[in-house]
Amino acid sequence: MSRKWFFRLPAFTVLELTLAMLISAVVLGIAYSGYSLVSKSYSRYQNRNEKLATLARLDELLKKDFYKADYIGLDSSGIRFVKDSILLSGYSLIPHGLIRRSGIIDSFKVEIPDFISSFEGDILNRNIIPIGLNKEDARIDELSIKLIFESDTIPFHYLKKYSSLDLIHRIPHALH
Numbered sequence: 001m002s003r004k005w006f007f008r009l010p011a012f013t014v015l016e017l018t019l020a021m022l023i024s025a026v027v028l029g030i031a032y033s034g035y036s037l038v039s040k041s042y043s044r045y046q047n048r049n050e051k052l053a054t055l056a057r058l059d060e061l062l063k064k065d066f067y068k069a070d071y072i073g074l075d076s077s078g079i080r081f082v083k084d085s086i087l088l089s090g091y092s093l094i095p096h097g098l099i100r101r102s103g104i105i106d107s108f109k110v111e112i113p114d115f116i117s118s119f120e121g122d123i124l125n126r127n128i129i130p131i132g133l134n135k136e137d138a139r140i141d142e143l144s145i146k147l148i149f150e151s152d153t154i155p156f157h158y159l160k161k162y163s164s165l166d167l168i169h170r171i172p173h174a175l176h
Contacts, residue, residue, distance in 0.1 A: 051150070052149075055154070065081040065089050071135075072140050072141070074124055074140060078093045078098075079117070087102055089102050090102050096110075112147055113148060114145070115145055117142065117144075120141065141160045
């Protein structure tokens with residue numbers, strides 16, 4: 001009489017392995033979807049913050065230039081800031097941005113639909129500045145810029161308070 005020895009190895013059945021793989025695939029799919037959503041959300045957040053940082057940097061530089069300059073004037077390419085007869089900085093307005101020409105040279109990719117400059121309430125138009133214009137006639141003390149940021153219009157307003165020393169060379173408008 002021969003005896004057959006049957007040994008049973010502890011193992012999983014094919015059905016159990018298939019079910020485990022299916023559950024793993026579903027869990028991995030959910031994890032990937034969650035990661036994808038978080039990644040896209042962070043990317044949008046980072047892009048928005050970079051644009052806001054650009055606006056904050058532009059605002060910071062313009063405030064600093066307005067404060068330091070003893071002459072702010074318009075020219076055919078934009079705005080110039082002068083301190084002690086030395087060009088402190090200059091800004092050029094281009095169709096899709098603003099370029100800081102001197103000092104800390106930088107470009108700001110912002111849309112500027114509205115740009116108003118004035119001196120003592122008289123609005124100066126930068127598009128019609130004659131070439132031989134007196135420096136004092138191009139002086140500004142107020143600048144209003146409207147920027148478009150993600151379909152919102154953001155106004156920026158800068159005001160320069162000149163001292164009497166800064167204005168002493170200005171040609172008087174009174175008749176003698």
